[in-house]
Protein backbone atom coordinates (compact mmCIF):
# COMPACT_ATOMS: atom_id res chain seq x y z
CA UNK A 736 0.00 0.00 0.00
CA UNK A 737 1.55 3.27 -1.03
CA UNK A 738 -1.12 5.91 -0.49
CA UNK A 739 -4.74 6.58 0.55
CA UNK A 740 -6.04 5.99 -2.98
CA UNK A 741 -4.45 2.54 -3.08
CA UNK A 742 -5.91 1.77 0.37
CA UNK A 743 -9.41 2.78 -0.76
CA UNK A 744 -9.11 0.71 -3.95
CA UNK A 745 -7.94 -2.30 -1.97
CA UNK A 746 -10.75 -2.04 0.61
CA UNK A 747 -13.32 -1.58 -2.16
CA UNK A 748 -12.01 -4.61 -4.04
CA UNK A 749 -12.10 -6.75 -0.91
CA UNK A 750 -15.70 -5.63 -0.25
CA UNK A 751 -16.81 -6.39 -3.80
CA UNK A 752 -15.13 -9.80 -3.83
CA UNK A 753 -16.65 -10.69 -0.47
CA UNK A 754 -20.11 -9.77 -1.77
CA UNK A 755 -19.53 -11.97 -4.81
CA UNK A 756 -18.33 -14.82 -2.58
CA UNK A 757 -14.92 -14.86 -4.27
CA UNK A 758 -12.66 -13.95 -1.38
CA UNK A 759 -12.56 -13.09 2.29
CA UNK A 760 -9.90 -10.96 3.92
CA UNK A 761 -9.42 -10.59 7.66
CA UNK A 762 -6.94 -8.26 9.26
CA UNK A 763 -5.41 -9.18 12.60
CA UNK A 764 -4.92 -6.30 15.01
CA UNK A 765 -3.55 -6.21 18.54
CA UNK A 766 -6.11 -5.75 21.30
CA UNK A 767 -4.68 -2.56 22.78
CA UNK A 768 -3.71 -0.19 19.95
CA UNK A 769 -5.76 -1.91 17.22
CA UNK A 770 -2.69 -1.78 15.01
CA UNK A 771 -2.47 -4.05 11.98
CA UNK A 772 -0.25 -7.04 12.74
CA UNK A 773 -1.26 -9.48 10.00
CA UNK A 774 -3.92 -10.94 7.76
CA UNK A 775 -5.64 -14.14 6.70
CA UNK A 776 -7.16 -14.45 3.23
CA UNK A 777 -9.39 -17.04 1.61
CA UNK A 778 -9.71 -17.15 -2.19
CA UNK A 779 -12.19 -19.22 -4.15
CA UNK A 780 -10.89 -21.47 -6.93
CA UNK A 781 -14.23 -20.93 -8.63
CA UNK A 782 -12.94 -17.52 -9.76
CA UNK A 783 -9.94 -15.88 -11.42
CA UNK A 784 -7.91 -16.75 -8.30
CA UNK A 785 -7.46 -20.27 -9.66
CA UNK A 786 -5.61 -18.85 -12.68
CA UNK A 787 -3.55 -16.54 -10.51
CA UNK A 788 -2.62 -19.31 -8.10
CA UNK A 789 -1.52 -21.75 -10.83
CA UNK A 790 -0.14 -19.28 -13.37
CA UNK A 791 3.35 -20.76 -12.92
CA UNK A 792 2.28 -24.02 -14.65
CA UNK A 793 0.59 -22.23 -17.55
CA UNK A 794 -1.99 -24.20 -19.52
CA UNK A 795 -1.26 -27.36 -17.50
CA UNK A 796 -3.61 -25.97 -14.86
CA UNK A 797 -6.47 -27.08 -17.15
CA UNK A 798 -5.16 -30.64 -17.69
CA UNK A 799 -7.64 -33.25 -16.49
CA UNK A 800 -4.86 -35.16 -14.76
CA UNK A 801 -3.91 -32.04 -12.75
CA UNK A 802 -7.51 -31.10 -12.04
CA UNK A 803 -7.98 -34.45 -10.27
CA UNK A 804 -5.99 -32.93 -7.40
CA UNK A 805 -7.98 -29.73 -7.03
CA UNK A 806 -11.67 -29.16 -6.53
CA UNK A 807 -12.11 -26.08 -8.71
CA UNK A 808 -15.84 -25.80 -8.09
CA UNK A 809 -15.73 -25.85 -4.29
CA UNK A 810 -12.09 -25.36 -3.33
CA UNK A 811 -10.57 -22.35 -1.60
CA UNK A 812 -6.99 -21.34 -0.92
CA UNK A 813 -5.87 -19.82 2.36
CA UNK A 814 -2.85 -17.64 2.88
CA UNK A 815 -1.68 -15.52 5.76
CA UNK A 816 1.22 -13.55 7.21
CA UNK A 817 2.19 -11.68 10.36
CA UNK A 818 4.59 -8.81 10.87
CA UNK A 819 7.92 -10.10 12.16
CA UNK A 820 7.65 -8.69 15.69
CA UNK A 821 4.44 -10.63 16.35
CA UNK A 822 5.54 -14.07 15.18
CA UNK A 823 5.90 -17.15 17.38
CA UNK A 824 3.30 -16.01 19.94
CA UNK A 825 0.53 -18.37 18.86
CA UNK A 826 -1.35 -15.64 16.95
CA UNK A 827 -1.63 -17.38 13.58
CA UNK A 828 -2.57 -20.74 15.06
CA UNK A 829 -5.46 -18.98 16.78
CA UNK A 830 -6.43 -16.94 13.70
CA UNK A 831 -6.42 -19.92 11.33
CA UNK A 832 -8.50 -21.87 13.86
CA UNK A 833 -11.09 -19.07 13.85
CA UNK A 834 -11.15 -18.94 10.05
CA UNK A 835 -11.66 -22.71 9.84
CA UNK A 836 -14.61 -22.42 12.24
CA UNK A 837 -16.03 -19.85 9.82
CA UNK A 838 -15.42 -22.29 6.95
CA UNK A 839 -17.28 -25.06 8.79
CA UNK A 840 -20.23 -22.77 9.47
CA UNK A 841 -20.39 -21.47 5.90
CA UNK A 842 -19.66 -24.86 4.27
CA UNK A 843 -16.45 -23.70 2.63
CA UNK A 844 -14.49 -26.89 1.90
CA UNK A 845 -11.97 -28.10 0.88
CA UNK A 846 -9.33 -25.51 1.75
CA UNK A 847 -5.89 -25.73 0.17
CA UNK A 848 -2.72 -24.05 1.47
CA UNK A 849 0.48 -23.72 -0.53
CA UNK A 850 3.84 -23.71 1.19
CA UNK A 851 6.84 -22.81 -0.97
CA UNK A 852 9.30 -24.74 1.13
CA UNK A 853 8.80 -27.34 3.86
CA UNK A 854 11.64 -25.60 5.69
CA UNK A 855 9.05 -22.95 6.66
CA UNK A 856 8.52 -24.80 9.94
CA UNK A 857 6.12 -22.26 11.47
CA UNK A 858 3.55 -22.44 8.67
CA UNK A 859 3.84 -26.24 8.40
CA UNK A 860 3.11 -26.46 12.15
CA UNK A 861 0.15 -24.07 11.92
CA UNK A 862 -1.37 -26.18 9.13
CA UNK A 863 -0.70 -29.59 10.65
CA UNK A 864 -2.02 -28.37 14.01
CA UNK A 865 -5.32 -27.68 12.25
CA UNK A 866 -5.39 -31.08 10.50
CA UNK A 867 -4.33 -29.93 7.05
CA UNK A 868 -2.94 -33.04 5.33
CA UNK A 869 0.02 -33.19 2.94
CA UNK A 870 -1.66 -33.24 -0.47
CA UNK A 871 0.62 -32.51 -3.41
CA UNK A 872 4.38 -32.01 -3.11
CA UNK A 873 6.15 -29.94 -5.73
CA UNK A 874 9.71 -29.12 -6.67
CA UNK A 875 10.60 -25.76 -8.17
CA UNK A 876 12.57 -26.46 -11.40
CA UNK A 877 15.04 -23.76 -10.32
CA UNK A 878 15.97 -25.93 -7.34
CA UNK A 879 16.79 -28.81 -9.68
CA UNK A 880 19.38 -26.60 -11.35
CA UNK A 881 21.21 -26.49 -8.01
CA UNK A 882 20.48 -29.79 -6.25
CA UNK A 883 19.54 -33.34 -7.15
CA UNK A 884 16.08 -34.60 -6.17
CA UNK A 885 17.43 -36.71 -3.27
CA UNK A 886 19.12 -33.68 -1.67
CA UNK A 887 15.94 -31.62 -2.09
CA UNK A 888 13.78 -34.25 -0.37
CA UNK A 889 16.33 -35.01 2.39
CA UNK A 890 16.62 -31.31 3.22
CA UNK A 891 12.89 -30.63 3.07
CA UNK A 892 13.37 -28.05 0.31
CA UNK A 893 10.32 -29.08 -1.71
CA UNK A 894 7.05 -27.18 -1.59
CA UNK A 895 3.74 -28.69 -0.56
CA UNK A 896 0.08 -28.06 -1.12
CA UNK A 897 -1.87 -28.99 2.00
CA UNK A 898 -5.57 -29.81 2.08
CA UNK A 899 -8.20 -29.42 4.79
CA UNK A 900 -11.69 -30.85 4.55
CA UNK A 901 -14.53 -29.86 6.85
Ligand SMILES: CC(C)(COP(=O)(O)OP(=O)(O)OC[C@H]1O[C@@H](n2cnc3c(N)ncnc32)[C@H](O)[C@@H]1OP(=O)(O)O)[C@@H](O)C(=O)NCCC(=O)NCCS
Pocket residue numbers: 814815816817818821822823824825826827828829848849850851855856857858860861864
Ligand atom coordinates in the same frame (compact mmCIF):
# COMPACT_ATOMS: atom_id res chain seq x y z
C1 LIG B 1 3.93 -18.58 9.19
C2 LIG B 1 3.45 -17.56 10.22
C3 LIG B 1 2.16 -16.92 9.76
C4 LIG B 1 3.25 -18.32 11.56
O1 LIG B 1 2.58 -17.48 12.47
P1 LIG B 1 2.88 -17.47 14.04
O2 LIG B 1 1.83 -16.71 14.73
O3 LIG B 1 4.29 -17.05 14.23
O4 LIG B 1 2.75 -19.01 14.39
P2 LIG B 1 2.45 -19.56 15.83
O5 LIG B 1 3.07 -18.66 16.86
O6 LIG B 1 0.98 -19.85 15.92
O7 LIG B 1 3.29 -20.91 15.85
C5 LIG B 1 2.86 -22.11 15.26
C6 LIG B 1 3.87 -23.20 15.59
O8 LIG B 1 5.09 -22.93 14.89
C7 LIG B 1 6.18 -22.81 15.81
N1 LIG B 1 7.03 -21.76 15.30
C8 LIG B 1 6.78 -20.43 15.22
N2 LIG B 1 7.79 -19.79 14.64
C9 LIG B 1 8.72 -20.75 14.35
C10 LIG B 1 9.99 -20.72 13.72
N3 LIG B 1 10.52 -19.57 13.28
N4 LIG B 1 10.66 -21.88 13.58
C11 LIG B 1 10.14 -23.06 14.01
N5 LIG B 1 8.91 -23.15 14.60
C12 LIG B 1 8.23 -22.00 14.78
C13 LIG B 1 5.53 -22.47 17.14
O9 LIG B 1 6.34 -22.86 18.24
C14 LIG B 1 4.25 -23.28 17.06
O10 LIG B 1 4.53 -24.63 17.34
P3 LIG B 1 3.55 -25.53 18.22
O11 LIG B 1 2.24 -25.61 17.42
O12 LIG B 1 4.26 -26.82 18.33
O13 LIG B 1 3.35 -24.79 19.51
C15 LIG B 1 4.53 -16.45 10.41
O14 LIG B 1 5.75 -17.05 10.76
C16 LIG B 1 4.71 -15.59 9.15
O15 LIG B 1 4.02 -14.60 8.95
N6 LIG B 1 5.67 -15.98 8.28
C17 LIG B 1 5.91 -15.27 7.02
C18 LIG B 1 4.77 -15.44 6.02
C19 LIG B 1 4.48 -16.89 5.72
O16 LIG B 1 5.37 -17.73 5.68
N7 LIG B 1 3.19 -17.17 5.49
C20 LIG B 1 2.72 -18.52 5.19
C21 LIG B 1 2.55 -18.70 3.71
S1 LIG B 1 1.85 -20.30 3.43
